Amino acid sequence: MADQTEKPKLGTRPPLGLKRTVETGKVKQSFSHGRSNTVVVEVKKRRILGRPGEAPPAPAPEPVAEAPKPAAKPAAPAPQPRKPSATDEITRRRELQEKLLREAEDARMTSLEDARRREEQAKTSANEEERRRAEENRKAEEAAAEETARRAQEEALAVTAPPPEEAQPAVPQADATEERSFRRPGHAPAPKRPEPSRPTRGREDRRHAGKLTVSRALSGEDDSRARSLAALRRAREKEKRHHMETGPATKQVRDVVVPEAITVQELANRMAERGADLVKALFKMGMPVTLTQTIDQDTAELLVTEFGHNIKRVSESDIDIDSSADVDAAETLQARPPVVTIMGHVDHGKTSLLDAIRGANVVSGEAGGITQHIGAYQVSLPDKSKVTFLDTPGHEAFSEMRARGANVTDIVILVVAADDGLRPQTIEAINHTKAAGAPMIVAINKIDKPDAKPQKVREELLQHEVIVEDMGGDVQDVEVSATKKTNLDKLLEAIELQAEILEIKANPDRPAEATVIEAKLDKGRGPLATVLVQRGTLRVGDVFVAGASSGKVRAMIDDHGRQVKEAGPSMPVEVLGLSVVPSAGDPFTVVENEARAREVAAYRQSVLDRKRTTSAPVSLENMFANHASTTMEFPLVVKADVQGSVEAIVHALNRLSTDEIKVRVLHSGVGAITESDVTLASASSAPIIGFNVRPNAKAREVAARTRVELRYYDVIYHLTDWAKGAMAGELGPEIIETVVGRARVQEVFPAGKRDKAAGLLVLEGVIRKGLNARLTREDVIVSKTTISSLRRFKDDVAEVTSGLECGVLLADTNDIKPGDSLEVFEVEERARTL
Missing domain, CATH: 3.40.50.300 (P-loop containing nucleotide triphosphate hydrolases)
Structure with a gap:
């Protein structure tokens, strides 16, 4: 490259020397990316021939190599310049071609590296506008770099063209980016060669075949590159518009199974329709509902018909599993x-x-x-x-x-x-x-x-x-x-x-059917059930329904405490993986999937809820009879370790009920006594019975604060004995009245300022001082009192037998008339027993 420090103006001439035939000047060229170059401009005036036999002037040094320019030799007059040999000409042209191609490749690689760096910066930028600008700048820079490389290649091809026939003087070489003139004086400029096709070095040179460069992505050299997201999105939109123009596909008609009650969302799932469309249709029918709301079978039939499907009605009882009709073939049975x-x-x-x-x-x-x-x-x-x-x-x-x-x-x-x-x-x-x-x-x-x-x-x-x-x-x-x-x-x-x-035989090669023998709630493992397999084989991972509970078999433990993978007919195992604790005696059935299990469990739970909440119709007569009933209630909360014990305790307590007091079990369940149990018991002032269970720390704290009685038992005899005594204590002691004597009022006398004395004739028994008395008039009780004073002929006596007359003073009553009857009785309190 030429010297960058000297920057003479265009057109200035160096001092003329001897035999100088060319006037030169320097000019600076600027390219993109801040690259510049200084080139020499030559001005030819005339040809100066040297002396005969004198060598032609030496060519000027290449500006890129920055070689010092050789000193001009004195020109010797020569009749004719020496023609360079063919080998020298070929070597010179090959070196010039390689140099131009090398410079073009360097320029191309520099531009690609800068473009790649800018592309990475654009990716990390969050601003969409900056990314767009960076993309435009990158494209412009790539276009400029491509243009520069193309020009350099054109010049290299032009230089390598074969020379004309006649002799041509040597011309000083210029920079790769300089435009040269190879015409002789008086001759027209040579016509331009047609632009050569772009070289396909991306396909020939496979050194960078493993990665996609920016140049390849922009120049389109690799036609098999991946489509952009925007192109994919446009293609989808075009396809969607095409489908909308051509119309929807043929609607698939389905057979929809509809029970007596179903939620809108579940019906939409069975119809393979959008839930919002069903809600909209119900709104048009005048029924504002939500997706989770339950509709009846008739409404569901309207919806199914509206959407063009076929309805298949089923009753709620069809949801439950009926294994009575499922009989195994005789050839499948094996001894168990x-x-x-x-x-x-x-x-x-x-x-x-x-x-x-x-x-x-x-x-x-x-x-x-x-x-x-x-x-x-x-x-x-x-x-x-x-x-x-x-x-x-x-x-x-x-x-x-x-x-x-x-x-x-x-x-x-x-x-x-x-x-x-x-x-x-x-x-x-x-x-x-x-x-x-x-x-x-x-x-x-x-x-x-x-x-x-x-x-x-x-x-x-x-x-x-x-x-x-x-x-x-x-x-x-x-x-x-x-x-x-x-x-x-x-x-x-x-x-x-x-x-x-x-x-005794059973079919082991079928889904298992079993019976829950016992169930309990384990603190560490959750609900557990001891089941006895009756037919089929129960395996780990099976989905099952046990009464109103559903779940998946997580693990099975045999009677020796070992984990087993499967259980055949007549084998008792403890099953882990239930959702809630089932009742002992519930059927345990393996089903095909979890959706079916949840459906059956929900149906059975709804049946239990209806049984528990539905009561007999109340008439006006028995409504007042119940209101006037004096039967007391003894509330209790029962918690036990297993379901069988809970049922047995509740059954035993209900048998203790009498006409005067009956047991009311507020809640019974399996597991430890919890805070919610204590809260429920405190609201009704009920004691809590724990059978083989204890309360947790929070429950004990709440029970102490609310003064709820906690009773712990491990033998059912002791529990029922305590319940009998507690119920008797609620009723209080039993009052027993024994009639001692009866008398009739003959006369009434004043006694003091306010009291009245009655003259009596004892009809039967004994009238004794201090006993309770009941004064009746025409068999209607007038007052209940006591005999405070008993006299006979002005003498105080302790008692008067039948057939004798006496005078009595009754406490707290003056409503006494001749003809009234007086009944004297003793009161005895006895401890009540049930």
Whole structure:
């Protein structure tokens, strides 16, 4: 490049020298991006020939290399300049071409780098206007850079053109951006070459094929680049307009299942329509509703017809799951373990017998030595077969649970103590077994005791139509001893024999159906349910409905506390994953999806709500009768650890109600006593009963502040005894009146200024001083008083017997007339019992 410090003006000439044929000047050219260049302008006047044999003047140095200009040699007169050789000409032209291409490429790469830098700055800018301006500037700069590179390439191609035939003098080289004149004096300028096609080095040179440069993006070299978001948006809008012009697609007609009541949103989902469109249609019908509002079946039919769909009416009962019609084919059935329920009176040894069979101590965990819950266990017999045992409580309050156990069982073992015989709960268990239609095996326990009388037990069973085999019947009986483990093998053989006769089978390859044996709320694991699978296989991940509760099986735990992945028929497991605590005895059914489970659970909950809130129609007569009723209420809040205990306690408390006082259970539930329970109890001044549960810290604090009574029990006997005493205390002591004597008023005398004395004739019994008296006139009570003074012939006496006359002074009354009757009685207070 030429020297940048010297900037002579255009047209100035250097001092003339000897043999100087060219006048030169310098001019500065400015380009984009702040780049400049100084070029030499040559002015040719005439050709000066040297002497013959003298070498031609040396060419001027290249301005880019900044080489010093050689000194001008004295021109020697020459007849003719020497023609350069062909090899020198080719080498010179090749060097000039490479130099021009190199400079053009440098200029191009510099412009691309600057453009890329500006593009990154534009991306980080939040202002849309600045980004737009930056994009315009970048495009302008790219266009200028492309133009500069194009010109340089054109000049390089022009330089590499073949020379004319005649001799041509050497011309000093100029900068790459200078326009040169290669014409001789007196000749016309050479015509311009046609513009060459743009080189496709982007496709030939694959060095940068992996990334998209700004130049390639702007110049359109890569036609397969991704479309911009704006282009995609325009294409979508165009397609949408096209669809709107051509009209909507053919509407799909659906069969819409509509129950008796459905929300607008659910109906819209079933119709595959927008909920807002349904709301708008209902507004036009004069029904302002919201998406969550429930409409009846007739209104839903209008909407379905309005939108062109077909309605399929179903009743609410169709929503519930009816498994009675779902019968498994005979070829799918396989043998399953029998379900054996142990029943009998309290303390006759049911749990101890099961304990001896299982080889584990179960009864030690029960309060008071009695079973409070249903226990489900699966026992492996010596021949590798399995038997499922259900241990039901024997106390009378658990009759509901025993009835539930009898409904899911295959075989019933009736445990009777040989030294005690049949008791009330034993008879009740016999009735439950007959109602369930299950075969029975009588286990006569405690035969090791000295006063055991097994034959007497067999005879007592005859009174209830239970005839054992020894007495000509078909009921098996086994004499066992749970403590000595006597004849347990015979009992198991009797169970196996009975199971073979019954041919107990089930289909394990289907969705599971089970029965909730017990349910509770665990503090750490949430609602739990002990279920007994009846058919199918229950697996982890199954969606189910249990009564009014729904959920998904998160985990299953067997009777040994181990987690299992699946449970087949007759296997008891504890299921985690319920939404709420179900009731014991509820059906447990696996369904296809969670939506179906929620639908069935919601329907069952609505049925329960209607049963609880709907009361009998009230007539005018019984309305006043209820209002005039003097029956007191004893409010209670009951909380227990499991659902079966809650039901048993509520049932036992309701049986304590009498005509004078009745139990009103404000709330009963499973789990610990909470603050809301205390708040509810304080509003009605009701005590809270906790059965195997305790209150949390907040509940204790609120109970102490509101003075709510908390009662804790773990044996149901103690709970019912306390309830009886508390209800009797609410009524107060019982008042008993005993009539001592009767008399008739014969005469009335003044006694002092205000009082009056009555002369009496004692008709029966004894009139005694200080007793309560009731004065009646024509069988209407005038006043209740006491005898404050009793005289006979001016003498004070303690009592007057029948047939005698006396004078009495009655306290707090002067309304006495001849002919009135006086009844004297004693009052006795006794402690009330229910």
